[in-house]
Amino acid sequence: MTSTATSKIGRRIVLDLDLCIGCRACAAACHVGHDGQTNLVAGRVADVAVLPVNCRHCERPACASACPTGALYTDSYGFVRRSDLRCVGCRTCALACPFGAIPGEFVRHVSPKCNLCVDRVVAGGIPRCVSSCTSGAMSFVELEQTVGTPDYVGGRIQSHGTLRRA
Amino acid sequence: MTDAVVGVCPFCSMGCTLRILPGAGGAYVGEAGMPRLDYETAGGPNRGSLCAKGNMALELLLHPRRLDAPQVRSDGQLRPVGWDAALGGIAERLQAVVRDAGPRAVGFWLGAQLTSEEAAAAADLARALGCGNVDGGDPEDLTLRDGIQRSRAGARPVEDVAQLEAMACTLVVGDLFTLAPCLAKPVLHARYDRRQNQLATLSGVPNRTAWFGKPDLRCRPAREAAALAVLLRAWLPRCPADLPWLxxxxxxxxxxxxxxLEQHAGLRAAQVQGFLDALAAAPQRGVLVGATFGASERGDLVGGLAALFAEASGSRFLALNQGANLRGVRQALAARGYPDPAGLTAPQMLEAAMTGGLRALVVLGCDPLAALPGSSPAKALAGLELLVVSAPMPGATGDKAHYVLPGAAFGEKTGTTTNGFGTAARLCAALPAPGAARSEGWLLEQLAARLGVRGTGAAGPRTASAAPRPDAGFFAELALFLQQERREGTAQAAGSHLLLPAASPAQAGDGSLTRWLSWPAHEAQDGCCVLSAAHAQALGVRAGDRVRLRGPAAEAVLAVRIEPRLPPGVVLAPPHDPAVRRLVRWRVDPVRRDLDLEPGRVSVEPLGAGT
Structure with a gap:
C-alpha cells in the first residue's frame, strides 16, 4: 500500500533518557488502550534501567519488508501498521525490527505492533503512552524539527551524562 | 451517555485526575461499548500523566470480583443478604454492645478511600453514640503522619505542582517516584529543564528516585532518621534564631x-555541606517525603525530622501518603474533635481488640488486616462481637467480618477528596456501583436512621476526661531513640539480613486494591525479592531461583532478583505481599499511642530453581 503525501503525519515518539524513571506507566497505558495487548517493549539495560522501546515507524520499515504475508504496511498517515486479518503470528517482524520494538510475546497470535494510537492521533491527540508518561520523558514531536537537534539519536534524546541509574 | 467525567485516581495522595468516557458513543470507545479511560490534561497535579496503577483504575470499577451484595456470616460462612436485614442486624448488634459495654467498646476505623463527607458522617454517627474511638488513615500512612504531627513543625506546605516545578533545590527523602510516579514530572522538570537546579535524594538503598539525585545522599540502610539528624545538625548554624524549637x-x-551520629547514619556532615550551601542559595526550596511501609527504623522520626528540616531551611514541605483522601478524612474528623484524646487511635483499636477492650469495630474504606497481617490481629478481629467492613473488593479484614458490605469505589460516588497538596477536588460518579453496592455515605445515613441518631450528633455526649495527648516532646523522643541506638549498637545476628521494602509503581500500599488489577502480573520482577550479587553468590542462587525468607514468626518464599548495587546485609522484598508484611514487626507504642514499624530481620535459605 502506498502513502498519501498530503495526509502524512510527521510526529513521532521521542524518549528523553535523562527523564525516564522506568515506571512502565507507558506500557500499562498501552495495555489498557489496546485491550490487553501491550505494544511496547520493556528495554532492560544491563539490569540497571528499564526504558520503553517504542516503534519508530520507519520510513523504510524492515518489519514490513520481512513480513511474509504482507500484514505490515505503511498507511496513508505514514504509520507502520498491522493488518488484523493478514497477520499469522510468525514473529518474523519481531526478529527483523532493528530496534527490538516489537514484543516477542504475542497476544492473540498476532504481532503486537504499535499503531501509534492512530485513533487518537488523527483526531489531534497524542498516543496513550506519551499522554500517560509520568516524568515527561516521552514526547510526540515533529520528527523533522527534532532530527536536527544535537542530542537526538534514533528516537532518543541522549543523556547529558547525569544518568547514573545506580 | 457520551460525556466524559473527570475522576480522581484512588491509589495515592497525589490526587491525579483522569477522564472516564462512560458507555457507547465516546470517541475512543471499544467494540463492546465499555467505558474507557482517557487522560485529563486540563487540570490536576498530574497534567495528563497517569502511572501504571492509575491507567488501571477502570479495571477496579468493572472488576468481576467486586462485592455487589451485603453479606452476613452465619455458620462460619458469608452469605448474601438484603440491605434491610444487614442494616437491621448491624444496628441491633451495635446497640447491644453499647448497652452492655458502653460506647468505649465500639470503634470506627475510616480509610482514605472515603470521601470527606463520608468521614464526617461517620464521625457524626460515632459522636451521637458517644464513641471516642474514631481514627482515620490506612495503616500504611499512620507512622509518617503521626511523626509529622508530633514534630509540630511549622514548615510552609507545597500547595501545588507549580511550586515543585519552580524549586531551585529539592531534597527528596525515600523513593517517592515509586510511591507516586506522577510526582516525577514536576520534580524532574525542575531538575532538568532549568539545568541549574539541584535535586538531592536521601535514601539507604538504591531506588528509582535516587537515580536522579545529585547529590545522591546515601545513608546506611534504614537509617534515614539518623541521616536527617545529621542534616539538621549541620544546618543548625544557619537556622533562624526565632525558631521555637531551636x-x-x-x-x-x-x-x-x-x-x-555520622558513623551510625553512614553520612558525614562534610558530605552534605555542598548540598546545604546550594539549598541556602536557592530562592525556592523544597523537602519531600513519602510513606513507605517499614522502610526505616523509625518512620515517624523520618517524617518529623524532614518537616523540621524543611522549616529550618525555609523550604516548602510535602508529605505524600498512600491513602488517596487521608488529608480530607483527617480534616473532616478534626472538625468534629477526632481523634478524641481519650479515645483509641486506629492501631490501638486493633490492640484493644486483641486484649478484649473493644467489642465492635466498623471498618470503612480500608483493609487493616491486609496492611498489618499476622495471626494475633486476625484472631482478635475474628473474636469481636461485631466486625463490619465496607469495601469495594474482598479483603483480609472482610474474611473475618460478620458483615461485609459492598462499598462504592472512587468513580462511583460523589463527594470531596483532598490530595497531598491540600487541593480539594469534587468526585463525580462516572459509573453506577455494581449490583447492590452503595457508597459509605448512604450506608452511614441508613445506619444512623436505624440507630435513631439521625442528625449531626453535635449534641451527643462527648467522651469524658478529654486529657491532652501525652507529648514527650519530639526532641526528647529523638534523644531517647539515639541513646537507645547507641546502647544497642549495630550488632546484627549472624546470617540475619535487614528486610526493606522494594515497592513497585504497579502496586499501591498494602496492595489490597491493586492486587486485583491485571498489570502487576505483567511486571513479574516486582514480585521478587532482591539480593545483592555477593549474597546471591554466597547462597549459590541465580536470578529466578526461589529462596525462603525466614523471620522470627513468619516466612515467605519468593523468586530472586539480583541487584549488584544493593549494600550487603540487606534484602528487599515487595511490601504489597502479605507474606512479606508478616516479616515486618509492628506494635503500638504505649506512650506515643502510634504505630511502631521496624524493618524485619530475616535469614535467607535457597530453595532451588524457580518454576
Whole structure:
C-alpha cells in the first residue's frame, strides 16, 4: 500500500533518557488502550534501567519488508501498521525490527505492533503512552524539527551524562 | 451517555485526575461499548500523566470480583443478604454492645478511600453514640503522619505542582517516584529543564528516585532518621534564631556525639555541606517525603525530622501518603474533635481488640488486616462481637467480618477528596456501583436512621476526661531513640539480613486494591525479592531461583532478583505481599499511642530453581 503525501503525519515518539524513571506507566497505558495487548517493549539495560522501546515507524520499515504475508504496511498517515486479518503470528517482524520494538510475546497470535494510537492521533491527540508518561520523558514531536537537534539519536534524546541509574 | 467525567485516581495522595468516557458513543470507545479511560490534561497535579496503577483504575470499577451484595456470616460462612436485614442486624448488634459495654467498646476505623463527607458522617454517627474511638488513615500512612504531627513543625506546605516545578533545590527523602510516579514530572522538570537546579535524594538503598539525585545522599540502610539528624545538625548554624524549637535542638545535638551520629547514619556532615550551601542559595526550596511501609527504623522520626528540616531551611514541605483522601478524612474528623484524646487511635483499636477492650469495630474504606497481617490481629478481629467492613473488593479484614458490605469505589460516588497538596477536588460518579453496592455515605445515613441518631450528633455526649495527648516532646523522643541506638549498637545476628521494602509503581500500599488489577502480573520482577550479587553468590542462587525468607514468626518464599548495587546485609522484598508484611514487626507504642514499624530481620535459605 502506498502513502498519501498530503495526509502524512510527521510526529513521532521521542524518549528523553535523562527523564525516564522506568515506571512502565507507558506500557500499562498501552495495555489498557489496546485491550490487553501491550505494544511496547520493556528495554532492560544491563539490569540497571528499564526504558520503553517504542516503534519508530520507519520510513523504510524492515518489519514490513520481512513480513511474509504482507500484514505490515505503511498507511496513508505514514504509520507502520498491522493488518488484523493478514497477520499469522510468525514473529518474523519481531526478529527483523532493528530496534527490538516489537514484543516477542504475542497476544492473540498476532504481532503486537504499535499503531501509534492512530485513533487518537488523527483526531489531534497524542498516543496513550506519551499522554500517560509520568516524568515527561516521552514526547510526540515533529520528527523533522527534532532530527536536527544535537542530542537526538534514533528516537532518543541522549543523556547529558547525569544518568547514573545506580 | 457520551460525556466524559473527570475522576480522581484512588491509589495515592497525589490526587491525579483522569477522564472516564462512560458507555457507547465516546470517541475512543471499544467494540463492546465499555467505558474507557482517557487522560485529563486540563487540570490536576498530574497534567495528563497517569502511572501504571492509575491507567488501571477502570479495571477496579468493572472488576468481576467486586462485592455487589451485603453479606452476613452465619455458620462460619458469608452469605448474601438484603440491605434491610444487614442494616437491621448491624444496628441491633451495635446497640447491644453499647448497652452492655458502653460506647468505649465500639470503634470506627475510616480509610482514605472515603470521601470527606463520608468521614464526617461517620464521625457524626460515632459522636451521637458517644464513641471516642474514631481514627482515620490506612495503616500504611499512620507512622509518617503521626511523626509529622508530633514534630509540630511549622514548615510552609507545597500547595501545588507549580511550586515543585519552580524549586531551585529539592531534597527528596525515600523513593517517592515509586510511591507516586506522577510526582516525577514536576520534580524532574525542575531538575532538568532549568539545568541549574539541584535535586538531592536521601535514601539507604538504591531506588528509582535516587537515580536522579545529585547529590545522591546515601545513608546506611534504614537509617534515614539518623541521616536527617545529621542534616539538621549541620544546618543548625544557619537556622533562624526565632525558631521555637531551636534551643531544644541545640541542647540535643550538644549532647549527641557527632562522630558517632555520622558513623551510625553512614553520612558525614562534610558530605552534605555542598548540598546545604546550594539549598541556602536557592530562592525556592523544597523537602519531600513519602510513606513507605517499614522502610526505616523509625518512620515517624523520618517524617518529623524532614518537616523540621524543611522549616529550618525555609523550604516548602510535602508529605505524600498512600491513602488517596487521608488529608480530607483527617480534616473532616478534626472538625468534629477526632481523634478524641481519650479515645483509641486506629492501631490501638486493633490492640484493644486483641486484649478484649473493644467489642465492635466498623471498618470503612480500608483493609487493616491486609496492611498489618499476622495471626494475633486476625484472631482478635475474628473474636469481636461485631466486625463490619465496607469495601469495594474482598479483603483480609472482610474474611473475618460478620458483615461485609459492598462499598462504592472512587468513580462511583460523589463527594470531596483532598490530595497531598491540600487541593480539594469534587468526585463525580462516572459509573453506577455494581449490583447492590452503595457508597459509605448512604450506608452511614441508613445506619444512623436505624440507630435513631439521625442528625449531626453535635449534641451527643462527648467522651469524658478529654486529657491532652501525652507529648514527650519530639526532641526528647529523638534523644531517647539515639541513646537507645547507641546502647544497642549495630550488632546484627549472624546470617540475619535487614528486610526493606522494594515497592513497585504497579502496586499501591498494602496492595489490597491493586492486587486485583491485571498489570502487576505483567511486571513479574516486582514480585521478587532482591539480593545483592555477593549474597546471591554466597547462597549459590541465580536470578529466578526461589529462596525462603525466614523471620522470627513468619516466612515467605519468593523468586530472586539480583541487584549488584544493593549494600550487603540487606534484602528487599515487595511490601504489597502479605507474606512479606508478616516479616515486618509492628506494635503500638504505649506512650506515643502510634504505630511502631521496624524493618524485619530475616535469614535467607535457597530453595532451588524457580518454576
Amino acid at each position: 534551643p531544644a535542638a541545640r541542647e540535643l545535638f550538644a549532647e549527641v556525639d557527632a562522630d558517632w
